[in-house]
Amino acid sequence: MSQGFAExxxxxxPPRVESAQEAWLTRVLALLSAxxxxxxxxxxxxxxxxxxxxxxxxxxxxxxTALRGQVQVIGRxxxxxxxxxxxxxxxxxxxxxxxxxxQLEDFRGSHGLLNSRDSNSGMNLFRHAxxxxxxxxxxFAQVSLTGGHRNSLAEIKAGRGDLAAIDSVTxxxxxxxxxxxxxxxxxxxxxxxxxxxxxxxxxGADGAAxxxxxNQALKDLPDVAQVLAIDEVKPASEADYEVLLQYERExxxxxxxx
Numbered sequence: 001m002s003q004g005f006a007e008x009x010x011x012x013x014p015p016r017v018e019s020a021q022e023a024w025l026t027r028v029l030a031l032l033s034a035x036x037x038x039x040x041x042x043x044x045x046x047x048x049x050x051x052x053x054x055x056x057x058x059x060x061x062x063x064x065t066a067l068r069g070q071v072q073v074i075g076r077x078x079x080x081x082x083x084x085x086x087x088x089x090x091x092x093x094x095x096x097x098x099x100x101x102x103q104l105e106d107f108r109g110s111h112g113l114l115n116s117r118d119s120n121s122g123m124n125l126f127r128h129a130x131x132x133x134x135x136x137x138x139x140f141a142q143v144s145l146t147g148g149h150r151n152s153l154a155e156i157k158a159g160r161g162d163l164a165a166i167d168s169v170t171x172x173x174x175x176x177x178x179x180x181x182x183x184x185x186x187x188x189x190x191x192x193x194x195x196x197x198x199x200x201x202x203x204g205a206d207g208a209a210x211x212x213x214x215n216q217a218l219k220d221l222p223d224v225a226q227v228l229a230i231d232e233v234k235p236a237s238e239a240d241y242e243v244l245l246q247y248e249r250e251x252x253x254x255x256x257x258x
Contacts, residue, residue: 002032004054004205005039005047010197011057011169013150014177020227027217027224028055032210053202055210060195060241061120067200068238074199075211075233076240082175083168084196087234091121091165091191093129096156097184104189105133110162112140113152114258120244122149125191126165127258131251143258150174150181157184165191172229192247195240199233211235 006029008021029036034054039047048058048067055074058067078087093104101107115122130139144161146152152164153174168190174181199214201207214233218225225231251257 002054003035003037004052004202005042005050005056006034006036006054007039007047007056009044009047009056010059011173013170014173016177016227017173020224023221023224024214024217024228025055027221028210028213031213031216048200051202053200054205055199055201055214057197057199059118059120059197060244061124062118063198063200064238064241064245066118070203071200072203072205072207073236073238073240074201074207075214076196076198076236077228077233078231079169079172079196080229080231081169081172083172083190087196087236088193089121089168089196090193091125091129092168092171093126093163093188093191094153094156094166094171094185095163095188096159097186099162099186102188104129107163107188108133108135108139109141111142111144111160112258113144113146113155113161113164115146115149115152115164117145117258120194121167121170121191122152122165123258124244124247125194127251127256128247129165129189129191130258131254131256134254134256137255137257139256140258153181153185163188169196194244194247195236198236198241 006025012018076087146155149166149170155161211233
């Protein structure tokens with residue numbers, strides 16, 4: 001029996017999504033006749049780069065900037081959610097519902113929130129959307145880091161920030177199951193699309209077999225697939241994520257960063 005780390009840490013809310021991911025992983029491991037090794041104490045980068053990695057999910061931007069050539073892409077999910085289609089998602093640019101500003105350019109000089117600086121949905125897509133609107137290389141008067149998309153939503157609602165980019169899968173899960181977290185929030189606009197967050201494994205693992213097990217487990221557990229709103233895990237490679245670096249380059253044409 002093979003062994004390895006199997007963790008899905010990128011979407012952990014609402015609680016039934018996290019529970020469904022655990023049930024999915026359990027079935028995948030059974031199909032692979034694999035034993036799960038506990039990854040307690042590992043941060044995300046340690047997990048992603050571990051030689052014992054069996055399966056996890058990463059963000060597309062660090063895939064192309066910090067992990068490129070060091071991990072194997074298994075595939076990307078095809079979500080059945082309002083703001084995701086065909087294996088792509090986007091970020092929703094959000095503000096408080098009672099904020100009188102209606103257009104993205106109205107938020108120039110305001111307080112922007114990022115979940116982290118290495119996030120595709122919370123920073124890279126956000127930067128790309130704002131770059132054409134910058135003035136003298138700046139858009140916001142102040143930028144703060146929140147540590148997560150849900151934190152960004154809470155800070156916006158509390159008036160401790162004006163505009164944030166929220167991963168559309170996170171937003172749609174919360175709107176469906178935890179609507180109080182998005183109550184009082186309005187969507188100002190959408191970013192350009194990007195490929196959904198990839199599932200990865202270590203170099204040398206049988207990525208095709210893992211992807212097959214992921215898809216078979218979705219068929220075996222239709223209730224889990226419904227909660228996750230995942231139709232399939234489609235094949236993917238690093239080449240699918242080159243567009244994210246193109247977005248970075250397009251922002252830098254304006255000498256703009258967040």
